[in-house]
Amino acid sequence: MKVLWNDQIVAREAVKLDIEDRGYQFGDGLYEAVRVYKGDMFMFDEHFDRLERCAKKIRLTLPFTRIELQTQLYRLISAEQISNGAVYFQVTRGIDSPRDHRIPDFSAVKPVVTGNVSAYERPQAMQQDGLSATVIPDERWLHCDIKSLSLLGNVLSLDAAMQKGYGDALLVRDGYFTEASASNLWFVFGDTYYTHPDGNLVLPGVTKLHLLNLMRQNGLKIKEEAVPAEKLATADEIFISNSIWEVVPIVNVDGNPVGAGKIGPLTKLIQDKYIASTKSKLG
Ligand SMILES: Cc1ncc(COP(=O)(O)O)c(C=O)c1O
CATH class of the missing domain: 3.20.10.10 (D-amino Acid Aminotransferase, subunit A, domain 2)
Known part of the structure; x- marks a missing residue:
């Protein structure tokens, strides 16, 4: 199974996540779930708009542009040959060691992105x-x-x-x-x-x-x-x-x-x- 890991599409087994990722330790991150119909993401722009608004609210700088993320997610949809399904992706604030509640500077910590697609027919x-x-x-x-x-x-x-x-x-x-x-x-x-x-x-x-x-x-x-x-x-x-x-x-x-x-x-x-x-x- 292929997944999105930061700016790459890789085999799921190749992903390395860190125990000091703030997403894992604090739930410090955001996600979206986008519907896919016939290989197309439905209302991707509205999902991205909400992600941008949420990122502002939690003072997170997204590590991708709209087009970069969209392109990668379409690559993932094609790699997995999904027609009807769902795309899930999340962005954590990144790996912050040693563990510390304080939000680190964006220059010190790189957000971690993961995503996957799965087939799902209308229920x-x-x-x-x-x-x-x-x-x-x-x-x-x-x-x-x-x-x-x-x-x-x-x-x-x-x-x-x-x-x-x-x-x-x-x-x-x-x-x-x-x-x-x-x-x-x-x-x-x-x-x-x-x-x-x-x-x-x-x-x-x-x-x-x-x-x-x-x-x-x-x-x-x-x-x-x-x-x-x-x-x-x-x-x-x-x-x-x-x-x-x-x-x-x-x-x-x-x-x-x-x-x-x-x-x-x-x-x-x-x-x-x-x-x-x-x-x-x-x-
Ligand atoms: C708590 C909650 N409210 C509403 C929604 C519906 O959001 P959307 O229509 O963007 O999928 C979701 C979706 O996951 C949710 O978790």
């Missing part, structure tokens, strides 16, 4: 049948807008849901839904889509951005407003969105059906528009 059964979920307190840090390598809060929330036999966690902070364990969260009340506004409490999803644009283009009603936890029982539909799964309905929360307990009409509508856009964008 049609999950997109049709949906997932069950449970409500979990959002106990993550207060910079959820940063796509940080430190995902322990997300991992623990998903694990808490799975331990109880549910497929995902719907996170609640201070009485309001924020997002799901690895996706943005959407509600439908009547004829209106609701999702948490961008800010420090949720990741500004690339899929969310695209869905909002599709909703606007199609004259659908949107409210970028946090939904109070106590309104859960009156939601007509709930769904989650991320780059890899696209749009997935949540059909049951804590054992209670959402709406009719199956994918709802407004979820299906926007799911279809999203899928159509992935085809038309790529011709």
